[in-house]
Amino acid sequence: MTTNKDKNNKAARHGNRVVHDRQGTAYELTGKLAEGGQGVVCQTQFKNVLVKIGRHPANDPRTKAWFDHMQWVSRLPLEELRIARPQTLIVRPRLGYVMELMDGLVPLTSLLEESIAAMRDGRGLQGFIDSGGLAKRLRLLQGLCSTLAKLHGRGLAYGDLSPGNIFVSRSREHAEVWLIDCDNISLLSREGGQKIHTPGYGAPEIMRGESGINSLTDSWSVGVIAFELLALLHPLKGDFVNDGESDGETAALMGGVPWVDDLDDDSNRSSTGLSRDLVLTKELQELFQRCFGTGRIDAGARPTLAEWRAGFEAAAAMLMTCGDGDGCGSSFYYNRARKCPFCDRIQDESAHLLMSHYVYAPLSELEKAEFGDQSPWIATNQRMVFGRETVELRGSPVGSVMYAESVPVCSLTLDGAGLHLEPAPGRRVALQSQRTRETHVLDRKKRLNAAIRRGDYYMLHLSDSEGMHDAWRFKW
Template structure:
């Protein structure tokens, strides 16, 4: 079978990725070193089924050396639309941030990235080269599909093999300074860099101390972990420049739990990988943050965390928000944000297996909540039932008043029951 190369998607030290002319759902990577093809043959045998990873389908040995992979046609490397230019002026202001996704879309992409990395780690694999050329996102602003390409460096975490130490700006210090083997914790350090850059638009070690150096020196020190974290509570020598856009959005876009993970990663865990939180923890916290983002009531387009009193962009007061809290039993425990998610006033909200049982590998909604003028319409899948306190199966939750709690039980075949508390809450 013959393939004709289409437009270039991305390139690096190991090869170049192209679209396939006439077959927009496929891509080809041509390797710079023919001997790397044997490594790709090993990758083909790894357990990648069901993951949003562009795994090798067919090896190419004639007309070049490389492999064919499946990749949706409407995807772009994350570097292009979401990260400010590293050369020349940086277009970072509120309008640019909103036009390139805003908080909600950026959080969704970060959470999807964390989900992919955590799923690889759960299968005993390290990704190794999580650079912005290898993360593909949907062109459609209404979608947040995220894929990893360039699986050349995937390796077993128990018997790692590698010939790559890192990508400039996206490297774990222990791999750069000590040439340590790839690991899930080095993957997670790079994942945390992506999260921070997506949300705050700067490398987490790129503050005023880095700005005072020439670019190459600053980049080298960042990759070696020899600059303080911009949010280090005990060392402010490298904080973000005052009155800069990243400094302004830092406390707005990083939730409390995300800030804690970043501090653990880039302070205690910067030079000691054992102090870092893992990818599964990042996945949990990112999805929880995403679940608690709301849209500005004025229609300015800004998205932000529901606990803020007003929109940080236009100042419109935050209205009362419908919140669902999940419990393992029917009792009177305090309602906490940790187990809660927002119900949209404008579109359907899905109650997912991850909300109920922590299952991130199951992507079909268990219940869908649809806002109506007189309450919430509830559509459960075939094996699920929503039951009120009297034992009656219900299809709708009546319109709520502030701080009134409506409790239901969710029964699903072969799954533990869960109890949902639905309420209308004012911002804290």
């Protein structure tokens, strides 16, 4: 059996590749994982234990300021956040800190590199599909935005956000997200403060030295990462930047050049990257326009992290899966033809169910007298489609900023036997046939049999009351 003492002795034999913490534990730096503005993150001889070492010598004033800040970060309330916080401090020969990371994670950079390498090698979108396709990417982005939104809710900003310090599940099926490099976390501020950033991911105002890190600079970084991950293209590096003068990229990153999909200026369009209609919903395209269009000049116009999260949740809710057999297994946005854009396979209509969200808002007698006898049904823009996986309907619809925090009301499962509806414990819902007008109040699991699926409209009320409530319409 190998003990930590044995590992310390073995590590110590490697000379300058070894660093020590305050307790005297030796860490052998076995490989570089990521590099940022403040230092280098390395693997060690201990499984799932990482060390970040400062870029400058221990007696450098910049290192002392960073080390002091790092000790402040170690005392922050980061509980229940998926952030690898400092476990102990490295004190020699250079300063740094130790952090732990769960098994099976890789830098987000690897997903980008796998997709781009496949296109470069003539394999088209196979790398995009093999690395999880749209489904995994949207789930990762939801998780990232959820963590950052909670961090902002605690009055803190992350700062140096880039694909190199975001670690994600290696497997295609899972979508865990963890942040490392937490030493740049700061109090939310608009002026002064830290201006650390990774080239290509810092907000223009940071690049220009006009602002410290804050929630709006985090929003910009999330936008860049999300656009790269989905469209395989940096939002500011179009043909004008890539093919132009050497200082064009610097000007673009400082906000002086339109982004690749600018609505009013096409001077920096890109001939590379994936079709936006293939990887972005209209809502996501609008969020990116806010971030890189008006938000390039006016930081206040950028989406909040809650809005980013809601946009990715809404997009994920509209995904279909290309079926087994002769299908490619990829995920794609719902279309009326049910045709997979990656392999052109038409999906079986019975394998998916499309639902549209409504609000039931009956008028009072006084309102009827003033406005007339209007329909109580208000159609919203929220929709969702699901296949064989179980989905939850919550108190707020998917795509709203309150969805993630709202409580489950009813779960739905689609299989060969039919549609299974199961109210959450203590909840009651009502299923109404729009053809017969019959309404059944449900307080336990019910199945709509596959044999009666003939295209009739149903309304699933997420309440059994006559007052205002949410409802979902579908065909069965």
